[in-house]
Amino acid sequence: FKITSNSSSGAELSQSKEEDSPMLGTSPPTVPMFNRLVTTSQITDNEGIYGVNKATVIRGEDDCEDIKRMHVTDCHDAVVYCLAPLKWVSISCCTNSIVVLGAVGSSVRVQRSEKLQVIAVTSHLVVNTCHDCIFYVATNRPPLLLGDNRFIQLAPYNAGYEHLEEHM
Secondary structure: OEEEEEOOOEEEEEOOHHHHOHHHOOOOOOOOOOOEEEOHHHHEEOOEEEOOEOOEEEEOOOOOOOOOEEEEEOOEOOEEEEOOOEEEEEEEOOEOOEEEEEEEEEEEEEEOOEOOEEEEEEOOEEEEOOEOOEEEEEOOOOOEEEOOOEOOEEEEOOOOOOOHHHHO
């Protein structure tokens, strides 16, 4: 899948089997940042999103129906959307990425990440050894900062989606 942008009509989503097919034995062409939309079956399992590089991953309520815990690990130059009610979320070793979460019932834990933006509604946020990160959060408690955190910014929650109130 590829997202292309036209100035007059916005973004278009198209599928190109020849470019992204792992069966052809060729690597995909170099694409600008955030130009690929990755389907969930390519880089995820039931409880995690792993190793996304220069792509966008979208997980909705249907994808996370019976999941209580989500792991987002080792993502670089990526945008990850997980707009579903979850109990716990763990984000680790991510750089230059944006993670947008739905309502998280217990806690969001972020560790060993750089230049990360996290947008979430949660009852508790734990940040451990992160650098140059921005957290747009709505929490019931003050965030817990552990380890060697540098240039961390905390900001008010600035997003929303259709079923947010239900999920909360």
